[in-house]
Amino acid sequence: MKNDEVVRLFDLYAGDLFRFALSYMGSKQDAEDVVQEVFLKLLNKTVFLKADYEKAYLMKMTANGCKNLLKSPAHKTGVDLEAAAEELACFYELGEDDKEVYDALMKMDETLRIPLYLHYYEDYSYKDAAKFLKLSESAVAMRIKRGKEQLRERLEKSI
Amino acid sequence: MKEIKSLFSKFELDEAKSDEIRAKLVSKRSAGRVWLIPVIAVAVAIAIIMVIPVTRTRVVNAAEKILKSFHINTADGLEMGLETEPDTGKEYSYISYIRYDKTKSVEIARVKDGRLYLVLGEEWTDITDKCSATEYYRYELVHEDGAKEVILVGGVPEKYKYGWVIEIYDNEGNFMAVRNNIPYSSPRYYPNCEAEDFEWVKKAYEDEGMVFPGF
Numbered sequence: 436m437k438n439d440e441v442v443r444l445f446d447l448y449a450g451d452l453f454r455f456a457l458s459y460m461g462s463k464q465d466a467e468d469v470v471q472e473v474f475l476k477l478l479n480k481t482v483f484l485k486a487d488y489e490k491a492y493l494m495k496m497t498a499n500g501c502k503n504l505l506k507s508p509a510h511k512t513g514v515d516l517e518a519a520a521e522e523l524a525c526f527y528e529l530g531e532d533d534k535e536v537y538d539a540l541m542k543m544d545e546t547l548r549i550p551l552y553l554h555y556y557e558d559y560s561y562k563d564a565a566k567f568l569k570l571s572e573s574a575v576a577m578r579i580k581r582g583k584e585q586l587r588e589r590l591e592k593s594i
Numbered sequence: 595m596k597e598i599k600s601l602f603s604k605f606e607l608d609e610a611k612s613d614e615i616r617a618k619l620v621s622k623r624s625a626g627r628v629w630l631i632p633v634i635a636v637a638v639a640i641a642i643i644m645v646i647p648v649t650r651t652r653v654v655n656a657a658e659k660i661l662k663s664f665h666i667n668t669a670d671g672l673e674m675g676l677e678t679e680p681d682t683g684k685e686y687s688y689i690s691y692i693r694y695d696k697t698k699s700v701e702i703a704r705v706k707d708g709r710l711y712l713v714l715g716e717e718w719t720d721i722t723d724k725c726s727a728t729e730y731y732r733y734e735l736v737h738e739d740g741a742k743e744v745i746l747v748g749g750v751p752e753k754y755k756y757g758w759v760i761e762i763y764d765n766e767g768n769f770m771a772v773r774n775n776i777p778y779s780s781p782r783y784y785p786n787c788e789a790e791d792f793e794w795v796k797k798a799y800e801d802e803g804m805v806f807p808g809f
Contacts, residue, residue, distance in 0.1 A: 442619050449615070453607040467608065471615045478622055527604050536597045555595040556602045583595060590597075 441477045448490055449474070451557075452497045458552040459501035461541040462519035463526060465510070469500040494557075494567070498549075505545075516541060539589035547582035550575050701775075703747045703758045710751035722751055730759075730794040740765030744802065748794030755791045759798055772804060 449470055456466035473496045504510050520541060524534045540548055553559040553567060554575075561579070565572045704713050712719040712733060721731040730748030737743075742763040749756030757776040764770050776795055778787040799806035 438620055438622070442616060445616060445619055449607050449612060454602045454605050457605055458602065463608070467611045467615075470607065471611075471618070474615060474619055475622065478619070523605075526608075529601075529604065532597075533601050533604065536601050540598070540601075551595065551598060552602070555598040586595075586597075 436477050436480055438478065441474055444477065444489060444493065445474050448493050451490065452493055454556065455494055455552070456497050456501055457523075458540070458548060458556070459498070459545060460504065461516050463523050464519070465501075465504060469497060469504060472500050473497050491567070498567075535590060536586075539586050542589065543582060543585050547578050547585060550578040551582040551586070554579050702745060702760075703749075703756055703775075705751040705753070705756065708751055710747070710749070710756055712745065712747050721747060725749060725756070726794070727755075727791050728793045728797065730798045732798075742767070746798040746802070748798060749791060754787050757792065757795070759795060761802060761804070772799075 452470050452473060453466050456469040457463065460466050460469065473493060476496065520534075520538060523529070524537070529537065540551070543551075550564055550568065553564045554561070559567065561572045561575050564570075564579075565575045568575060570578075702713050704711050704718075706718075708722075709720050710722045710725055712721050712731060714735065719733075724731040725748050727748075727750060730746045733745045733747075735743045735745060744761040744763075746759040746761075747756065748758075754777040757774065757778075759772060759774040759776070761772050762770045774795070776792055778789060778792045778795075796806050
């Protein structure tokens with residue numbers, strides 16, 4: 436893909452992809468690395484994206500990038516998620532309430548966290564989230580329900 | 595769950611990091627011209643892309659065949675494959691240039707001492723008198739594996755006023771793809787180019803029986 440096309444996509448979607456990567460990784464630096472990798476990869480990709488499909492494609496690339504990074508040995512042994520959360524809270528000047536929500540989300544298994552994020556932040560319908568995650572709608576609905584319960588439970592405990 | 599929306603709305607990509615990535619995207623050279631073409635479109639454009647079978651199995655077979663055998667002058671190889679749109683499951687075929695050594699120059703037209711040269715490895719051919727804003731030089735290059743490139747260089751020997759187009763054929767003579775390096779088509783990098791300096795490009799496409807895609 437040509438540089439100017441990749442830059443256009445970057446300008447349009449980098450913020451959304453960063454937030455999505457953050458919901459996976461929990462670390463600002465890791466999320467930034469994944470976003471960078473996604474766009475650098477695009478330079479070598481043979482892809483012409485229809486406008487209404489651009490974001491979904493990039494979200495998919497981001498999800499794959501996050502999964503790969505999470506699986507890497509360096510990540511498993513070298514990331515202090517608590518320190519990363521603290522850095523994030525400090526950088527974005529999060530209040531106590533936001534910090535609690537963030538901590539609660541990050542302590543949750545990603546199989547629940549990502550459907551929650553897609554549904555409540557990205558406004559994906561159950562059907563769209565199911566397509567994205569390659570799950571059935573009922574499985575997505577169940578995960579979102581369990582995710583909500585866990586989040587509420589953790590937030591109540593932290594009060 | 596408005597807490598999730600509220601929390602994540604606060605996260606923006608760090609401006610310094612954003613600038614850093616953006617700079618890399620602008621400066622890093624892309625590995626090659628790339629396309630992702632719906633299979634139906636490929637079928638319609640068969641005359642210019644080669645005989646790409648429409649069914650998945652046959653397309654994959656074609657890709658494997660080309661992946662193993664295809665070499666071109668301006669890259670280390672050419673690859674065909676299929677990519678599936680995760681959202682809809684729709685399949686797309688693609689053609690991709692492979693460059694293992696990205697530091698290796700792929701420029702095949704160069705200007706030196708006011709002359710325009712076709713450059714193939716160590717061999718420089720002065721083609722100044724055969725080229726102009728409306729005329730081009732045609733050269734056929736056949737590789738050891740039978741793949742063929744038809745190289746068309748045109749323009750005048752001034753900075754950003756010349757370029758090249760290459761038609762690529764596989765070792766069975768099937769038209770595979772066309773690749774070009776025309777400064778006028780990349781105004782972001784070459785903002786001062788004029789269309790009139792590249793009249794030869796349209797002529798070259800037409801002479802070769804290809805559809806001129808425009809700049």
